[in-house]
Amino acid sequence: MTTALLTVTDVSKRFRGLTAVDRISFEVAPGEIFAVIGPNGAGKTTLFNMIAGVIACDEGAISFDGARIERERPDRIAWRGVGRTFQIVRPFPALSVEDNVMVGALLRSHHLDAALEITHAVLRQLDLFDKRLHLASTLTLPDRKRLEVARALATQPKLLLLDEVMAGLRPTETDRMVGILKEINRTSGVTILLIEHVMRAVMALASRILVLHHGARIAEGAPNEVVRDPAVITSYLGAEAL
């Protein structure tokens, strides 16, 4: 698969004695929705942060869209076409919802009118258009989660990194988010790399799943193969499946 959009090769990260990510390799094809799951502390966010350039990896290589990015700065990686959300949401609190998204839209369109057009389109996709003039600090958690996605999407990424955007949402909100993400993937063809705990959402969205445990890969494959994998059931799904 030389046509992969994202190629992660033998990437590791240690924090003092702890190996948070242990020689992980995987590929994500253009247009695909790829999920990374695993228990808390498995190293999912750390892996994400290495792809986004926030954390330098100790070993390994990361290629995106034909270029090596493991030594690049986060803003350069964003410029190359990686949009990311934060597990713990980080809106710009004193700015309106619209201005939050404008910052993202202005990455590629230098004109305000064009950026505002993108912003409004994205806000409609994320069901935030009616709240566009509210301050981000006044939003509820589900709205903030969707604002994270909207802001990243406004940068018109080729790859969208979503870190637990369903966490803390009620089932109806989760279904709403799943619907939105499916629609975005279908219409704009953006590739999605998803970290998720909510198995319902993962099963509904992902075409392939990578399972991490203590930083290491324990399984990878199609959703219905992965959920039947004995190693996955004992280390991760066990408690929830019962």
Place this chain on the structure above:
Amino acid sequence: MHGRVLIAMLLAALIATPAFADRYVISVLILVFYFAYVGQAWNLMMGFTGQLSLGHSLYVGLGAYVAAGLWLHAGIGPWLGVFAAIAVAAAVGSVTGWLSWRFGIEGVYFALLTIAFAEFTRIGFDHIDMLGAAGGLFLPVNAEEAGQWWNLRGGPLLFYYLALALVAGATLAVAWLRRSRLGYQWVAVREDSEAARALGVDVFRAKMIAMLISSGMTAVGGVFYAFYHRNLFPGQVFEMGRSIELILAPIVGGLGTVFGPIIGAFILTPLGEALIAATERSGFNAPGTKAVFYGAALIAIIYLVPSGVWPWIARRLGFSEHRQ
């Protein structure tokens, strides 16, 4: 759009004011404009980009000394000298910014560094004999230059309209910048620099540009200061009290707002003047009396409208675009 009409009316009133105001009122208004102007410049750093500079007197002083020195020693008039002043201040500003932000010096440590730079410069200027050293630099008032407005020699009206033009120009520029790509990047950096970075904002570059524009703009205020007062002492212009003085108007008026620095200057400068007049008239002239009342008034204003007077007024007038 009744906001624009209001602004146009205010500007027209200020243009007409000298027709019926006396010299004292004019001199107070010149101070108001001066503080509104340098407040705009400082607000770009703190209000928009979230970088607290407590050493902006550095750029006032550099602007003042460069233009005054060029005039005294090379006969270069302030209209040209101002460009040299901007260049020198912006260069020093970018060194300050580079030394801090390249090495991860942020927040209060950045603020301390700005104080240190202003202090070093003050001590340095105490020893530059060519610029009068600690004894001060004086711009002589020659009779044959009288009325040479192009050399900034003229009466209060010249300085009144010049200062008004500076404020108006700065306000237009700031309003435009706020709604530019750069302005969005600045407020994103202020709100959360890591989130800004994830959206492709080159945080270092955004801060450096804010510093360049802010220090350059402030230097223009310094040129004005030099030719208006016509004497400069390092201990006065570079002093930390001067840096504090010029940040009060934007804080009181509303950090990160376009009209905050103007509103703040219109409140604080006349307040200070009134307190001076009141203490003199009452005969109760103990040292620090003015400062005590001024401080009490500041506390009261900040307590009553913590996010600034302008946002409060804007909400009353229905200008606020945000629903809470």
